[in-house]
Amino acid sequence: xxxxxxxxxxxxxxxxxxxxxxxxxxxxxxxxxxxxxxxxxxxxxxxxxxxxxxxxxxxxxxxxxxxxxxxxxxxxxxxxxxxxxxxxxxxxxxxxxxxxxxxxxxxxxxxxxxxxxxxxxxxxxxxxxxxxxxxxxxxxxxxxxxxxxxxxxxxxxxxxxxxxxxxxxxxxxxxxxxxxxxxxxxxxxxxxxxxxxxxxxxxxxxxxxxxxxxxxxxxxxxxxxxxxxxxxxxxxxxxxxxxxxxxxxxxxxxxxxxxxxxxxxxxxxxxxxxxxxxxxxxxxxxxxxxxxxxxxxxxxxxxxxxxxxxxxxxxxxxxxxxxxxxxxxxxxxxxxxxxxxxxxxxxxxxxxxxxxxxxxxxxxxxxxxxxxxxxxxxxxxxxxxxxxxxxxxxxxxxxxxxxxxxxxxxxxxxxxxxxxxxxxxxxxxxxxxxxxxxxxxxxxxxxxxxxxxxxxxxxxxxxxxxxxxxxxxxx
Amino acid sequence: xxxxxxxxxxxxxxxxxxxxxxxxxxxxxxxxxxxxxxxxxxxxxxxxxxxxxxxxxxxxxxxxxxxxxxxxxxxxxxxxxxxxxxxxxxxxxxxxxxxxxxxxxxxxxxxxxxxxxxxxxxxxxxxxxxxxxxxxxxxxxxxxxxxxxxxxxxx
Numbered sequence: 001x002x003x004x005x006x007x008x009x010x011x012x013x014x015x016x017x018x019x020x021x022x023x024x025x026x027x028x029x030x031x032x033x034x035x036x037x038x039x040x041x042x043x044x045x046x047x048x049x050x051x052x053x054x055x056x057x058x059x060x061x062x063x064x065x066x067x068x069x070x071x072x073x074x075x076x077x078x079x080x081x082x083x084x085x086x087x088x089x090x091x092x093x094x095x096x097x098x099x100x101x102x103x104x105x106x107x108x109x110x111x112x113x114x115x116x117x118x119x120x121x122x123x124x125x126x127x128x129x130x131x132x133x134x135x136x137x138x139x140x141x142x143x144x145x146x147x148x149x150x151x152x153x154x155x156x157x158x159x160x161x162x163x164x165x166x167x168x169x170x171x172x173x174x175x176x177x178x179x180x181x182x183x184x185x186x187x188x189x190x191x192x193x194x195x196x197x198x199x200x201x202x203x204x205x206x207x208x209x210x211x212x213x214x215x216x217x218x219x220x221x222x223x224x225x226x227x228x229x230x231x232x233x234x235x236x237x238x239x240x241x242x243x244x245x246x247x248x249x250x251x252x253x254x255x256x257x258x259x260x261x262x263x264x265x266x267x268x269x270x271x272x273x274x275x276x277x278x279x280x281x282x283x284x285x286x287x288x289x290x291x292x293x294x295x296x297x298x299x300x301x302x303x304x305x306x307x308x309x310x311x312x313x314x315x316x317x318x319x320x321x322x323x324x325x326x327x328x329x330x331x332x333x334x335x336x337x338x339x340x341x342x343x344x345x346x347x348x349x350x351x352x353x354x355x356x357x358x359x360x361x362x363x364x365x366x367x368x369x370x371x372x373x374x375x376x377x378x379x380x381x382x383x384x385x386x387x388x389x390x391x392x393x394x395x396x397x398x399x400x401x402x403x404x405x406x407x408x409x410x411x412x413x414x415x416x417x418x419x420x421x422x423x424x425x426x427x428x429x430x431x432x433x434x435x436x437x438x439x440x441x442x443x444x445x446x447x448x449x450x451x452x453x454x455x456x457x458x459x460x461x462x463x464x465x466x467x468x469x470x471x472x473x474x475x
Numbered sequence: 476x477x478x479x480x481x482x483x484x485x486x487x488x489x490x491x492x493x494x495x496x497x498x499x500x501x502x503x504x505x506x507x508x509x510x511x512x513x514x515x516x517x518x519x520x521x522x523x524x525x526x527x528x529x530x531x532x533x534x535x536x537x538x539x540x541x542x543x544x545x546x547x548x549x550x551x552x553x554x555x556x557x558x559x560x561x562x563x564x565x566x567x568x569x570x571x572x573x574x575x576x577x578x579x580x581x582x583x584x585x586x587x588x589x590x591x592x593x594x595x596x597x598x599x600x601x602x603x604x605x606x607x608x609x610x611x612x613x614x615x616x617x618x619x620x621x622x623x624x625x626x627x628x629x630x
Contacts, residue, residue, distance in 0.1 A: 068503035073601055076608050077496040083489055086615055090482070137482055146486035149493035201541035211539060240533075240568050244556045247536050251549040254541065 012061045015082040023050040034098050035105035038125030046092045049155045097127035106458035114412045123160040128170035136185030138162045176453045180278035180416045187266030199363045204351050214343045253348045257297040264302050265364040268309045272374035274416035276306050290339045304334025314376045322425040374413045386418035391430050397459030409460035419453050485614045492607035495600045498522050502597045511585050519582035526576040529555040558603035
């Protein structure tokens with residue numbers, strides 16, 4: 001065809017081939033089994049998008065308006081269009097690790113149900129990955145954003161909003177107690193959905209003098225670097241570049257820290273102490289208490305804030321004096337000053353003042369309705385009713401609640417909190433009820449507790465679904 | 476505990492690049508036709524907003540107050556710095572952006588500015604388009620995002 005030269009024609013032709021291969025591969029995944037409903041959404045989206053992209057590549061190949069562009073402008077435009085193909089590869093790649101044998105299928109539906117209590121249209125895709133980390137990404141907005149400037153934008157119309165991809169560590173996929181960390185990740189959804197940043201960020205006072213100090217420090221480091229490199233760069237650092245750097249550092253760090261801190265409080269609010277316990281167990285392995293990054297505040301600050309929130313919301317003595325004592329020890333850790341040497345982080349620390357931390361708690365309390373928040377009385381009830389079942393090594397598929405005459409299947413936060421209290425305060429009693437070969441081994445006993453919780457999730461979900469279907473049948 | 480945000484970063488970079496490409500094509504059409512279609516007016520309106528937000532990002536440090544848009548404006552300012560490969564003094568930088576903004580504004584109202592102004596705007600968006608292409612290519616190579624520290628300070 002040689003409309004624009006051989007290099008552009010071949011670029012479009014090979015992009016077409018890659019796209020056809022992608023479409024064929026996505027179609028083949030029809031026979032693959034996934035635990036999450038979100039997997040089908042992703043697969044069907046890639047099939048749809050790759051089919052339409054094929055048509056779009058044909059249109060671009062003969063678009064007469066592109067003659068108006070300079071050769072370099074045209075090449076970049078076509079090159080970027082071809083980038084849609086590797087992008088779709090990445091989208092399809094999300095399904096890796098989501099196969100039914102690689103994820104705790106029992107967890108998917110209760111997790112989705114918990115999330116939908118808060119965000120009714122949310123869809124999830126649970127996958128396991130090789131990293132010792134938990135993450136959640138809302139991908140529907142990103143995909144929409146990506147396609148929004150192309151003629152393919154309508155292809156994103158059927159995507160659910162939000163669509164969360166949750167990643168858990170493959171090696172510990174069945175360690176459900178640690179999965180309480182997902183409460184923080186669900187918090188990101190609430191933070192975005194309810195635009196909590198708009199209520200918190202404008203109240204932050206950025207110390208101007210400290211910004212000036214930071215600017216001097218950066219300039220001084222730049223000078224040293226320049227001298228060492230034998231003046232290969234100009235000095236002083238151009239003001240524009242310095243402004244750019246400072247603005248990105250200050251706005252980026254403070255915005256990200258506020259986001260993470262707010263999501264911690266949201267995690268405590270919707271999942272109770274279970275989130276805090278999962279946090280400290282995970283972070284003890286992964287992070288140093290005073291170590292911060294541009295995206296995350298130091299864990300010490302987070303621990304202090306979460307302990308404060310736990311004290312405000314829960315009557316921990318009533319739950320178990322050992323739990324109260326444990327939180328007390330972490331409170332001491334959280335109260336100590338963060339030892340932070342880096343300029344931009346100490347600036348962020350000063351900006352996220354005690355006043356802002358109180359504001360974060362208030363904003364979260366107002367954003368989460370009491371019906372969705374995990375309460376102190378629920379915690380006490382769970383410890384009194386669910387924990388005894390688990391302690392006897394019995395799956396807690398249903399419990400008697402004060403307000404209901406019948407038996408009620410417990411929801412995810414209830415099971416996780418009872419599980420954590422059992423592990424941290426009454427584990428010895430649980431171990432004594434297990435067969436000796438398991439009960440004498442702490443790790444095997446913990447594994448058994450996680451298995452028991454998974455079974456409880458599964459049975460509770462079956463019971464809940466059964467009731468829903470029965471109610472629907474009754475009309 | 477979000478990862479680098481690779482997915483969001485690459486989406487944004489490619490979207491911004493597509494936007495720049497569309498502005499370039501619209502400028503080429505305006506030059507050919509000596510007129511601006513209704514669809515292209517809307518596009519130039521968004522180009523004007525892009526430049527206004529970047530100026531807001533530049534000015535943030537003078538009166539550092541947070542809004543939900545602060546980080547977005549800062550990011551746009553960074554993109555403009557990359558596109559312009561700045562060597563000029565701050566006053567010239569702002570004047571240059573304001574002139575580009577004014578050209579985009581004229582086009583958004585259907586007015587055709589002189590050829591030099593159109594050419595400057597096209598040059599800017601061509602540079603922005605290239606910068607975003609280089610950036611998204613890097614992202615595809617590293618499969619990571621713009622999550623790492625921008626500047627490491629040890630004080």
